[in-house]
Amino acid sequence: AGNRRSLLRSLGDGPDLPDAAVDLNSSNFIRVLKESPAAFAVVEFFANWCPACRNYKPHYEKVARLFNGPDAPHPGIVIMTRVDCAMKMNKNLCGSFSVRHYPMLLWGPPPKFASGQWDPKKEKSEIQLIDDERTADHLLNWINKRIGSTFNLDDKKYDNENTFPRNASDPEQIARAIYDVEEATAGAFDIILEHKMIKSETQAPLIKFFQLLVTHHPSKRCRRGSAEILVNFDDMWPSNLFPVSSQEITTLQERNRLKSYLICGKEVPRGYWIFCRGSQNDTRGFSCGLWVLLHSLSVRVVDGESHLAFTAICDFIHNFFICEECRGHFYEMCSSVSVPFKTTHDLSLWLWNTHNKVNERLMKEEKAFGTGDPMFPKIIWPPKQLCPSCYLSSSRKRTGTSQVDWNEDEVFKFLVQYYGKTLVSSYKDASLRSNRNDEPGADDSTTSTNAVAVPLGAALAISFASCAFGVLACFWRTQQKNRKYLHQLNSLKNI
């Protein structure tokens, strides 16, 4: 232990720092690696009795701290993990990765590890042996060479942001934003619970927004989690239609607050932003993620749902976005819409144009007060490099967003591609390639629809009232409710 402490000191770390590398074992190995947003993984196979491994640990940890966890300078790029091969449960796992010595480090895209094996004789494998890991410096050099980066062991959070590709004209960058959309969804729900924002007057807007999420959230994990919450909504937040005392409601709310609702699965929130990461601690992040969520919803609804999606979004921001100025302005812009939306095209363009109006206002404010993120100045979006065909011409006669002569059909096409397919193009979910049957809605909309609705509370009543919107979510919720109700009836009969 003394040896280890002195090694830690010589590496400049305190002995009390928690481990940054993620401990994997045979039961979480596949899930963690398949669901990681990181583009690359390092897996260290070691044995807890091996002295060389113990001496190596501080070196490995030093590199892991650059990449793992919310305080890492470079989160979401490389996931650093370890597997203890001395544990009985990991014996087969280590065997199938041909572990011949300790410590042994492998490198590759995380989903490739999920195949559960590696054969060093296979030439074409995307998994590689890291052959120069002796010290933290050596390991980081190896990684830098491999991915063409310039990471440094002394990098600090928000320093050295120029190691990231910051090319606004690269459409592929949005593919990393799917993880921020998950982060923002979980963050929004946390805020709602923490601030006890679910009241009788806010239940309807929240249920409507959940219906939108269940049907059209770009992340399957979040669709599933929102559906769970929607089904259990009445139990968690009894409405006024239930004879529940206000004391009981308060107790329930308190209990709910303490319970963790995994709206987007176990891995979320991760505590860091990727696409929406600012160059300073207090910039971008949640509000950026929220915009991306709203745009991604707007391009996914079908024509017939567009106006209900519009009201769901407006009411959600109005009731649950705790930025007084933001929600005030946004609601004003919502209120100025007098003709109901009939198409996805119109809804997506309205949201895009509204966002540009906010950008235009903030451009001036941030310039005047120096409050913006210097690395991400507000712009009228999309810039020409990102979508040349969105621009008809660029006359400078007027100011702001109106100075651009937009080709709106091209803007719409661009939004659909950008926030539709490209956003989810690198999305990893352990169950993504599994049978679509476990997807809420897809499964349940095809099952029998002759179950009679049981009005169990306000939530259900509201969901019926808005059945024109999110038919899948509606069916799903109704049927789950029925199943749950029947189950409760059966349990009662059995008493």
Ligand SMILES: Cc1cc2nc3c(=O)[nH]c(=O)nc-3n(C[C@H](O)[C@H](O)[C@H](O)COP(=O)(O)OP(=O)(O)OC[C@H]3O[C@@H](n4cnc5c(N)ncnc54)[C@H](O)[C@@H]3O)c2cc1C
């Ligand atoms: C509904 C809402 C209202 C807000 N109102 C205010 C306000 O009144 N005052 C205030 O100070 N802050 C407001 N904010 C926060 C502010 O708009 C930004 O989110 C924040 O300043 C972070 O900016 P950002 O650089 O990350 O880019 P954001 O504006 O958050 O945009 C995120 C990403 O969306 C893309 N994008 C940019 N413009 C568009 C567009 N027009 N259409 C589609 N995609 C686009 C870009 O890739 C950008 O990086 C609001 C946020 C939301 C969600």
